[in-house]
Amino acid sequence: MFAYPTVRISFLFLALAVAGVLVADIAITTANPWQDLGQFFLGVATPNFFSTEGLMTALLRTVAFAFVGVTLGSICGFLLALVYRSLPVRVFCAFIRAIHELFWALIFLQFFGFHPLTGVLAIAIPYAGIFAKVYSEILDEADPEPARLLPPGTSSLAAFLYARIPDCWVQMRTYTAYRLECGLRSSAILGFVGLPTLGFYLESSFSQGLYSDAGAMLILFYLLIATMPLWVRPKLLPFYILAAPFFLGEGLPIVWGNVERFFTEDIIPSPIRSGEGLAAFTHWFGDVMVTEALPGIWNTVVLTQIALVATGILALLAFPLISSHFGGPVRRTSGHVFLVIARSTPEYILAYILLQLWGPSMLPAVVALALHNGGIIGHLIGRQTNSLKLRPDAPKGLSRYSWELVPRVYRSFLAFLFYRWEIIMRETAILGILGIYTLGFYVDSAIQNIQFDRAMILILITALLNIGIDALGRLIRRKLALQTMPSC
């Protein structure tokens, strides 16, 4: 069995994760975790939809920020995709998407403050980087044949529009729709740092133990995402996109002097700002590295590796829930509901809920990351098994699962998992804001101490770590000849 490279790499990652669990801080520290969890589910079962006067407004803002952010992101991403062959563009895109939406929001909050632009850019910028990469991959895979059949002298613009785009259109549309769903999640969590979206009220209700209020918000959010196919219609899109900017709320006016100050003073390392010279800077930088960056990197990497393997295990366990090779329609429907809830809940919100219930440690983060990402991958490979045709006399039950289905989907399973490696790490870093000692914890502490120079260095380090993992993930996928689909 170990002759297969896919098996070897799986066991290597499993061993790393087990080692990680041994050194990681995994514990349930609350006195009555199950009682709290029970109260939470009771809250979800008895939702209170009339708690906050602002709930409907918050939902509207959540949708508005998602539409404006994703629209801007996809336009910019599309333009960048056209020049994606250029190395500087690729590096630029890798960099902007390596920084999480919440980090972007925390940066813009420092100079735009509570203006709608903060939320719009926090979504649009990283999304542009992701769109650029995926659009360019889709464009590259377009069939070159139609272009060759065009008469000589056809302008390259016409060739692009009439020979390339039609071939990619469906894929690009599907992917953009998927990103819109992600945009709704991103938009919701921006409320956690103070923008007027759903997370704002969710955080308040949760931290006060008002589980029925929080339950109502979660239910509305699931409904919003589950009904997307009904209300996101191609014909209605122009209307939504035109209307969305008017529903962002007015926020507070931008003072432009703050922008200049942020870039020319705030983020300049303090020893340089106060002219203390290179030695003082080296000392300052060393201090940031040793007391903040290194512990942050270590915890981020350990948590990422555990969460990655937990995601994989959960995905493998979950895909039969929706696979047509097992069980009847009732089981499959409930499986679908479970997976939709798992993947619709942003990791950040899941982790926040579990942290409140179980107390601080890496455990809530691991479970949150595994549930969300495992839900996504489980859904994708579950769907993939539905297109497999088994022999009429194929074994049933556990044997069918382990000898027929898993081996057939294992390669694409690994491809999805390594594709999400970087995404999991990006989330892991951000979960630090909730109090787990990953890089986000130190970024948040620096911002709370109004030390933006430290915060920027730490955000840069987080971005570089992400770019590194992204490259490693791509290398492994290439070595194992795993085909990736950009729809994950």
Place this chain on the structure above:
Amino acid sequence: MTMSPLKKWLAAGFLALSAASSAQADTFVFTAIPDEDETKLVERFRGVADYLQEQLDVEVRYIPVKSYAAAVSAFRNNQVQLAWFGGLSGVQARRLVPGSEAIAQGVEDEAFETYFIANTASGVKPADSLDELGDDLAGKTFTFGSKGSTSGRLMPEFYLRDVFSKAPEDLFSRVGFSGNHTRTLRLVEAGTYQVGALNFQVWEKELENGNIDTDAVQVVWKTPSYPDYQWTIRGDVDERFGEGFKQKVTEALLSLDDPALLESFPRSGFIPASNDDYEPIRATAENIGILD
């Protein structure tokens, strides 16, 4: 392809954004550090906004924020002109905004205290001095309030370091930041953390209202007193809202006597304050490295 409609949408979007940004010119906006449950804060400060609007003859708006730093940044960025800060956030804000002034503090803020509280199951017993608690505290789990809090972080960390000559992470087995004082109380009461430190006014008020299970959590040590919360105003408000505006705001705050509103803080009244009152807080913050 549909490039030109896309451009139109984009342009429309930016127009809408910039229109929104210029909509409200001279509203006097204030904020407060989110040190307690948000519902309470919103209720309290909407009352203050209504009161100030009546007294000042300008539109007054309160905006809730999610962190102490967000309150400081909004003040620094001139998106709010007045703020109810803690000792530390006030010092941070006034350092960043030259000309800004502490204009009023609560009667109780001249001599504020932090209470160390412990879950009764932890075995930590009340003591008169912090060093007597040393053996009890070692190896326990501990939570501060917000990272930027004076009574929930700065002062308790200062005394812990001062008495035990150790960083909190080295003294306790786990150190957390609950986010706010109410949360600290609930977490220690529930046993999520064995020990915590919080604003004494929050403790006293919750106790008075019967919201504390005194069989589960008790006060184990009280810090010496220090100056804390205050109203801080930007120096440029007179230019923007008219000559004498700062004086009017100060007088309005000092003469606030609505019992329900005062009770919501809870403060018995407001008295004059000055930047120099907070010198001890600045020194302490520099001492433990929160301020450069």
